[in-house]
Amino acid sequence: MAGMTLPDAPWRARPGLDRLIAALDGAGGMARWVGGAVRDSLLELPVADIDLATRFAPEEVVRRLEAAGIKAVPTGIAHGTITAVSDRTVVEVTTLRRDVATDGRHAVVAFSDDWREDAARRDFTMNALYADPLTGELFDWFGGLADLAARRVRFIGDPYRRIAEDHLRILRFFRFHARFGDAIDAEGLEACVARANDLMALSRERIAAELLKLLVAPAAVQVVTLMEARGIFRPVLPEIDALGVARLTELAAREVAAGVAPDAIRRLAALVAPATAEAVGARLKLSNNDRKRLIQATAGPGDEGARALGYRAGIESAIDRLLLAGADPRDLLGWDRPPLPIGGGALVARGLAKGPDVARTLRAVEDRWIAEGFPGVDRAAAIADEAVDQALRSRRNA
Incomplete structure (x- = not known):
């Protein structure tokens, strides 16, 4: 881990930060980096979100930012948070706070100018590290540096x-x-x-x-x-049991073997039994797309091969299904789902009457095109010719 000052991490050179620090009087000790950016820099990890704590009240933060030509968005002004956008660099600026009342879900806060008081209301010691934005000097009241090192x-x-x-x-x-x-x-x-x-x-x-x-x-x-x-899960997700954990363990090993990045919805699908996936997705209020993935993830690999499954189910869902079934998804990695080169209009042009016959024949063309490994336009056209001939013969013989 780095020494006792904040390392000169790449994020500190992002455009607009110098102007932001000047606007909030970083030189006068009125603003300090805090939280994840400090923690992750000390661990030499990439930094995503940047947070700045300040002694200034929210209204004064807004005034100072606007005077410096920095966009100020009052995203959580009641709790002291302003989103500053300086030369396209986004920083969450929060006034120092102390808790007045908490109920386990929400907190009533009062603004403060005491750095230690602000640190004391945070969750973990490693998240309560502050850094001077100019000198990099670290401030640690609760042993966060030692905990981070350990x-x-x-x-x-x-x-x-x-x-x-x-x-x-x-x-x-x-x-x-x-x-x-x-x-x-x-x-x-x-x-x-x-x-x-x-x-x-x-x-x-x-x-x-x-x-x-x-x-x-x-x-x-x-x-x-x-x-x-x-x-821990029993009160809110009793569906997660030892069998689910075993499935998750197997899935994680398969992801590594296949070179597939971990995915939260896929892993949740491993954790809960298929019969409970719909209920769990609804209870957690997942998006419609994530609920669909959760339910479909254990539907099995099909019997047409990985790319056929990818074409029919979508690549994301197909990878889920293959991995959870213990099948190899690597044929889908880097593969783009091709469009069917033939449409219904081409079948009508070949002599089919508009209506159910077109849809039925197009499905037959698509099935054969998939079975042949998604050939190009010429072969797709030949498949269409054969399918239309067969459909017309069937109609004449009916």
């Missing part, structure tokens, strides 16, 4: 209190451990096990968002195995 996800202060403030932190504890962790923090684990029923109070959308991120984390299989064994 790859230990640890709650700030009392784990039970942190979980009572926001029940989603139970799932976040496991997700962060699956992404960053080495040896699991025993105190945090026991608190999550003891308070697992608190997950029932959360919206299913929040549960789904955390679960889907967890399922593609590097140590997802090991962590999900632990979660199932300790009863």
